[in-house]
Amino acid sequence: MKRNLLAAVAALSMLAGGVAEAKTLKWGAGREIASLDPYSFGETFTLSVLNHVYEGLVRYTGDLKIEPALAESWETVSPTVWRFHLRKGVKFHNGNAFTADDVVASLERVTHPTSPLKGNLPAYKSATKVDDFTVDIEVNGPYPLLLNDLTNIYILDKEWMVANDALLPTDSGKGVENYATRNTNGTGPFKIESRRADAQTVFVVNKDWWDKPVHNIDRIEFTPITSSATRVAAMLSGEIDFTNLAPLQDLPRLTASPDVKVLQSNELRTVYMVFNMKDKLVESDVTDKNPFKDKRVRQALYQAIDADAVQKRVMRGLSRTTGSLVAPAIPGYVPELDKRPPFDLDGAKKLLAEAGYPNGFSFLMNCNNDSLVNEEELCQAVASMWSRAGLKPNLSIAPRAQQTPKRVKGEFDVITFGWATEPMIDTYSLLVQVLHSKSGSAGVFNWAGWGDPRIDELTDKGGVELDPKKRIPMMTEALKIAKDEIMFIPMHQQPMAWAIRSGSVDVMVQSPDNKPRLWLAKVK
Structure with a gap:
């Protein structure tokens, strides 16, 4: 019996040792x-x-x-x-x-x-x-x-x-x-x-x-840990070994810990503010038409955003402010399309008045709180800037699981939107899936009727052109049209911060x- 007991203890010890050694x-x-x-x-x-x-x-x-x-x-x-x-x-x-x-x-x-x-x-x-x-x-x-x-x-x-x-x-x-x-x-x-x-x-x-x-x-x-504070505490205490979303505001604290290493860069994903371009807005005091169809209104919203303030305060100086719809590493990008109009609050108010909205108008702004980096803070900051121009954004912030069905159905007036051009790593990804009018497999993420026949034509031609010297300029030209028409407002390539024990x-x-x-x- 004693021998059997010792053998059992030895077996348990070996089993425990095997479990302890599991990586x-x-x-x-x-x-x-x-x-x-x-x-x-x-x-x-x-x-x-x-x-x-x-x-x-x-x-x-x-x-x-x-x-x-x-x-x-x-x-x-x-x-x-x-x-x-x-x-x-x-x-x-x-x-x-x-x-x-x-x-x-x-x-x-x-x-x-x-x-x-x-x-x-x-x-x-x-x-x-x-x-x-x-x-x-x-x-x-x-x-x-x-x-x-x-x-x-x-x-x-x-x-x-x-x-x-x-x-x-x-x-x-x-x-x-x-x-x-x-x-x-x-x-x-x-x-x-x-x-x-x-x-x-x-x-x-x-x-x-x-x-x-x-x-x-x-x-x-x-383990999904949606609370930034809880995620940081878990990293510092050793409850987790890795997070692919280290909160920007906590990077100094994480970096200061001798037990934590922070990996930081900018990712390929570009973040935009996107307009509903259907005939009428979903939730607005303007009920007979869609003000966003007027380019002067879109220009006003663009000029009312202080991108430098967003970069410094919301993104903690770690994002790359952009005027381009794709990141520099993406084929189709050119520096000429990376310039933003200057922040001009008075100019924005003037454009709104010229468009017939001297007192602004209300609209529904749909944002996630668990998707893009610091998305909730970004939305709050941009909504505040638009309010200073006389606009009245009604800010709806909720988890992605609640907001995505509304976005897919076009039940929004403005959304935050991010696109990394994956898996293509090419401008064609944004053009065919997002900017193209809905048609067959094109425009899958065209949720609210934006688009332009010229972009559709360039995208369709570029999609079957095998010569990069011919294809990539087509993609760039389509990006230029989207930029000139202010189809989206580009904000930044978002920062990428990981932390490991x-x-x-x-x-x-x-x-x-x-x-x-x-x-x-x-x-x-």
């Missing part, structure tokens, strides 16, 4: 993901988290170069057909083999008319299985950005989708759900072990991952697309 990364995120279905909403953050579970045919490296993933190689067999040779021996998390059937089913699902992510494949026409490990993807014309698009199109298991009645896409913005909303089955470096929405999602390492791991992580505990995290790759790639990270 765990505690991720304190600034918000929750929208769904476990990667096609449920075209939001960069949700897709970046789910990229640890699901994978595409290709992927970006940490320095944003395209490399093979589930496809080992590819070539064009005609101007409109790309052939992809799939990686053999890959298994989904449930053990099912990865084949061409999964690629075809996934592409059909993500481009379905009801898919919120169909705009991420704007040139897609069809996919055909050549054999079990070869797929042809046909596009609707010569198209230079298919590989960029495919970095964000994750592959699901067809057999799993059929068995669970999940062949159709979900839509978190419209409340459309199915089995894939709360369950996963990918090929990626981590599996989801458990999930309690708005509390914690636990990822565990996929020991059968096809790739040679760089990371040494056994377990990721993803230096005693817990050994390696963390921070890319300019602001996507954590924890399969490239190491913990101590």
Whole structure:
């Protein structure tokens, strides 16, 4: 009995030792993901988290170069057909083999008319299985950005989708759900072990991952912590090891801690103020027309914003103020379009009077409090500046989960809006998905009737032009039209601040697309 007891104690000790040696990364995120279905909403953050579970045919490296993933190689067999040779021996998390059937089913699902992510494949026409490990993807014309698009199109298991009645896409913005909303089955470096929405999602390492791991992580505990103060306290106390959203106002405090390292830069995402351009405003004392259709009104709102004050006070001096609709690193950007009109409050009042609104007018301003960096403070500051010009913004601030359905339906007059041009990393992303008039897969994020036929024409032509020397000037010209017409008011490229526990995290790759790639990270 004594020998048995000692053996049991020894076994428990070994088990405890094994648990203690497990490499765990505690991720304190600034918000929750929208769904476990990667096609449920075209939001960069949700897709970046789910990229640890699901994978595409290709992927970006940490320095944003395209490399093979589930496809080992590819070539064009005609101007409109790309052939992809799939990686053999890959298994989904449930053990099912990865084949061409999964690629075809996934592409059909993500481009379905009801898919919120169909705009991420704007040139897609069809996919055909050549054999079990070869797929042809046909596009609707010569198209230079298919590989960029495919970095964000994750592959699901067809057999799993059929068995669970999940062949159709979900839509978190419209409340459309199915089995894939709360369950996963990918090929990626981590599996989801458990999930309690708005509390914690636990990822565990996929020991059968096809790739040679760089990371040494056994377990990721993803916890959404929406309160900035709580997130900072958790970082300083060691309750979390990493946050991809370190509050700007707390960076000096975090930097001063010997146990914390701050990684800071500017990301590709540009933030704008966006107008509803439908015939009438949603909530206004002007009921017979839409004042925003008058360019003088849009110009007035632009000139009434003190961008320097926003940069210094709201963004703590860490954002990059811009007059351009895309960041400098994005093909299509030119410095000439990066200039802003000077802050001119008197000029703004004069323009409003000329337009017939000497006493201003009221409108509904829809903002999130858990999406863009310091978005709530940004909205409050801009609303205050517009009020000084005589306008009467009715500020509605709420979590993204509440505001997104209203935005998708166009139930706003002004919104804050951010666009990082991902996954394309090209001006065409903004043009085709946001600025283009709604038509087929174009204009998916054109929520309130903005647009211009000249932009549509340039975008359509640029989308099939393979010569960069011809295509990129088309994109720039479309940006110039949008700028001249003041379709949006650009604010800044937002700062990107991560924080890690230096005693817990050994390696963390921070890319300019602001996507954590924890399969490239190491913990101590």
